[in-house]
Amino acid sequence: xxxxxxxxxxxxxxxxxxxxxxxxxxxxxxxxxxxxxxxxxxxxxxxxxxxxxxxxxxxxxxxxxxxxxxxxxxxxxxxxxxxxxxxxxxxxxxxxxxxxxxxxxxxxxxxxxxxxxxxxxxxxxxxxxxxxxxxxxxxxxxxxxxxxxxxxxxxxxxxxxxxxxxxxxxxxxxxxxxxxxxxxxxxxxxxxxxxxxxxxxxxxxxxxxxxxxxxxxxxxxxxxxxxxxxxxxxxxxxxxxxxxxxxxxxxxxxxxxxxxxxxxxxxxxxxxxxxxxxxxxxxxxxxxxxxxxxxxxxxxxxxxxxxxxxxxxxxxxxxxxxxxxxxxxxxxxxxxxxxxxxxxxxxxxxxxxxxxxxxxxxxxxxxxxxxxxxxxxxxxxxxx
Numbered sequence: 001x002x003x004x005x006x007x008x009x010x011x012x013x014x015x016x017x018x019x020x021x022x023x024x025x026x027x028x029x030x031x032x033x034x035x036x037x038x039x040x041x042x043x044x045x046x047x048x049x050x051x052x053x054x055x056x057x058x059x060x061x062x063x064x065x066x067x068x069x070x071x072x073x074x075x076x077x078x079x080x081x082x083x084x085x086x087x088x089x090x091x092x093x094x095x096x097x098x099x100x101x102x103x104x105x106x107x108x109x110x111x112x113x114x115x116x117x118x119x120x121x122x123x124x125x126x127x128x129x130x131x132x133x134x135x136x137x138x139x140x141x142x143x144x145x146x147x148x149x150x151x152x153x154x155x156x157x158x159x160x161x162x163x164x165x166x167x168x169x170x171x172x173x174x175x176x177x178x179x180x181x182x183x184x185x186x187x188x189x190x191x192x193x194x195x196x197x198x199x200x201x202x203x204x205x206x207x208x209x210x211x212x213x214x215x216x217x218x219x220x221x222x223x224x225x226x227x228x229x230x231x232x233x234x235x236x237x238x239x240x241x242x243x244x245x246x247x248x249x250x251x252x253x254x255x256x257x258x259x260x261x262x263x264x265x266x267x268x269x270x271x272x273x274x275x276x277x278x279x280x281x282x283x284x285x286x287x288x289x290x291x292x293x294x295x296x297x298x299x300x301x302x303x304x305x306x307x308x309x310x311x312x313x314x315x316x317x318x319x320x321x322x323x324x325x326x327x328x329x330x331x332x333x334x335x336x337x338x339x340x341x342x343x344x345x346x347x348x349x350x351x352x353x354x355x356x357x358x359x360x361x362x363x364x365x366x367x368x369x370x371x372x373x374x375x376x377x378x379x380x381x382x383x384x
Contacts, residue, residue, distance in 0.1 A: 074125055075108050075124045080102050087099070104206070106215065125166070132163040134364070143160055148317035151338060166335075172285045173265065174282075195241065200240065203262070208370050250267075269347065
C-alpha cells in the first residue's frame, strides 16, 4: 500500500475511534428513568447517577435518578459491624464518601436534638422505631417515602414517611448456661423469674436512657402490667438483682459470655451472634409476652446532603442491603424486604408470644418515662 494511502487510512481510523469515544459515554450516560428493571427495590448506579427500581401500575421501572456528590454522614444505631457493612456497600455502589458514627438509640436521639439547628447527620439508620417517633416529636426528622416502601407491610412503615422499617427483633433473655447451673437455675421463661433472689448481682441490661433495647424492656412492662406506675415498681424490684446498666443494648452479651452474670435482657439476635462466637449462651422468652422492635431508617431534618440521604434510604430498603446483615455482620434480625433471604438463625416471631407493642405510644411516652426510670430506679439505687 502506498504511503499516501496508509496515511489516509490511519487518519480515517483515528476519526472513527474519536467518534466512538464520544458516542459511547453518551450512550452509557442515558437516563434510565422509566426503563424496565428486574426487581422492585433494586438500586443501580450508572455513570454516577443512582436509580431505584419501583413498581408503577404493575410494571417495574427505574425512578428518577440522582446525581450524588459530597459526603454522606450516617448516624448508625445498630452494631458496629452492621454499620460498616451498610455504609461501605453504599459507598462502593455509588462512589460517594459515606461516613458513620455509631451510637445507641437514646444517645443518638440526644445527639440529633442537640445539633438540630445545625445538623451533623443526613440520615439515621438502625434502632427501634419508637425512638424515631420520639425524634419526630422533638423535630429532628423529616419525611421521605422511598419507592421501595410500597412493597413493605403497613406495620413496617410510618404513614407520613418519618421512618421506614428495615428489620424486626424480639426482646429476650440471654443466659450463660454455666452460670445458671452454678446458681441452680433454669433459663428464665417469665418476667417474674428475674425477681428470684438467686439472681442478685447476676442480671445485666442497658439503661433505657441510652439504649433503645432497654427502653423496649421498660415499655414492655407498661404494656403487660397496665400502667407506668406498675412498670416502675417492677423495675425497682428487678433493680435489686441488676449488677450494672450498660450504655448499649447489646452491651450485656460481653459479660454474659465471660460468665460475669447469669442472664441479660437483650434483643435475641444479639444473643445469637454472641453464641456463634463460642460463648455458652442460650436464648429464652417470657411466656407472658415480650416487646419487639422495628429497626428503622429516617431522613434527618435539615440534612446537608438530602439527595444522598434519600438514595441511602432507598438502598437500605433493598434486599441487597438487608442481606448484608446475616451474610457479613453476624446480624440476624428478621428482614422487612420480602425479597430478602431468610436465615435459620433469625428468631421465628410466630413461635413466641409478642406483646401488642404500641410504638407510637412508646415514642410519645419516652421522655417522661425515661426520666422516671432515672430518678426512681437507677439514681435511687446508686444513692443507697
